[in-house]
């Protein structure tokens with residue numbers, strides 16, 4: 001089987017560990033492994049340059065001889081240029097290229113064992129990610145199907161959020177029609193159409209928000225939480241020194257997991273999350289009463305955590321700057337706002353964001369190998385400490401219904417959906 005992997009949507013720590021795990025697990029199971037650079041956009045763009053000219057470009061770029069490495073692993077024997085982010089020389093004499101630099105004209109790249117060496121500890125995604133409007137169109141997906149068939153690829157692993165996984169499922173369901181249309185246009189042969197009658201798809205959830213249903217944890221969420229905790233610890237010391245209040249805005253558009261867990265781990269006085277707005281209106285009274293009580297107990301510092309998607313019972317956004325004004329005016333606290341922004345995303349994955357993607361990557365390859373036309377597209381999740389396969393679209397649909405419940409102000413239902421995932 002020829003398997004291609006792409007990362008899509010917002011980046012998260014652990015995406016490289018996903019790619020590494022899938023490449024290595026695939027090679028060990030006898031598959032040929034490919035990566036797609038720049039998410040779905042790379043799939044749409046495909047390869048316009050022949051591999052041989054890439055070889056030329058790598059050589060002329062580097063002005064260095066291509067090194068030869070012998071044996072150790074059957075697939076390693078294919079590899080030659082060992083500097084991270086450079087190219088590899090394949091058996092047929094062509095060089096492929098991954099990571100490090102952008103190479104015009106080649107988005108779908110064959111990779112070997114050594115290409116992903118050490119990737120488990122790298123932040124972000126080395127193969128690039130993007131949001132592709134073109135892939136949302138039928139023309140874009142037709143081009144993507146053509147590009148995969150051209151390289152002989154018959155299975156796709158997507159690591160991203162709910163949008164990316166929806167895209168993967170749409171692509172798989174549409175695949176027979178796309179193949180038929182390519183055949184009718186004589187862009188592929190009858191034999192190619194027959195060989196590529198179906199596309200196998202599996203999804204892994206790369207998201208710092210931990211916002212996907214039917215999995216206990218998404219890849220990147222533990223690292224983001226760790227970053228937030230470190231930031232709160234740093235802020236705590238200055239808050240204590242000056243007896244200040246800090247309002248810390250964290251990511252989490254529709255999902256309050258990061259804010260809630262950071263609040264628990266960092267000792268917050270008050271937390272705002274989308275799924276559970278403050279129970280009273282106006283909420284300012286509730287917050288001030290709580291924080292005022294803490295201050296009366298001689299607490300020298302105040303930490304309020306607000307998820308970026310937080311709102312009140314009427315769905316009016318609750319902004320960090322406004323909370324600051326309330327604390328300053330009503331409680332007389334010297335209050336500052338810290339928006340953690342993209343520092344939450346970046347950096348090295350924590351141990352769990354290396355272990356989880358590694359185990360899930362192995363499961364993803366097994367799921368592809370065992371997949372038939374009858375099986376649904378799977379998402380690889382985690383349930384009660386076990387790596388599990390769940391129907392991808394069921395997970396996406398459930399995740400969307402949380403957002404809908406919030407929009408309908410049905411907060412109890414939103415919380416139940418978040419928590420009741422595996423209850424039948």
Ligand code: ATP
Pocket residue numbers: 008009010011040130131132133134135136160161162163164165166167168170207
């Ligand atoms: P994040 O949680 O970081 O936003 P995401 O995967 O949900 O990640 P999206 O921007 O929603 O991010 O989706 C990423 C890409 O997936 C889109 O740019 C698009 O190319 C593809 N995609 C999303 N939804 C669809 C769809 N319904 N059909 C086809 N492709 C889609």
